[in-house]
Amino acid sequence: MANKLSNDEIQAGLRALPGWSLVEGRIEKVFSFGTYADGVAFAVKVAMAAEKADHHPDSLEILWGKVKVAYVTHSAGGVTKLDLEQAAKVDTLA
Template sequence: MKLDSTALQEALSKLDGWQGNDSGISREFMFPSYADGVAFALKVTLLAEKSNHHPDALTISWKKVKVVYVTHDAGGVTELDLQAASKVNALV
């Protein structure tokens, strides 16, 4: 079930580094090298496969990786997205 704006903002206040709105949540992670960012992105990919909940976007840039979650079937951000974001935070 899609979270309303109030519930989403309350949840994001407890989720280190994540921001967003009804259309999705995101966080940008910084790394000391490009290779470290790629390794992190692979960990996010494996986590997504294991949990069967995939990021909407996983963007690898120079020394940074941006992760975006939204549940398209629900038309916005759900508890699944928040749980996935929390698990991604635990990878760092």
């Protein structure tokens, strides 16, 4: 099981992840798209990457022209290295 990171460790990890922030105990980012369909396509890519990694977003919210992705590891009680790794992977999909 992954260990919960301290706030300092999370903030250090977020420095390498532009646009991601710690909000209410989880890391999240909003991605913008020109169309609803582009956002949906991105969300599907995120879902497939999550399945492959066996580490899923806490939230994957599709809005018009935007998709919000959030990670936290519930079994660890907070943000872990796995969450930061998946956030970095999501950035490559955008």
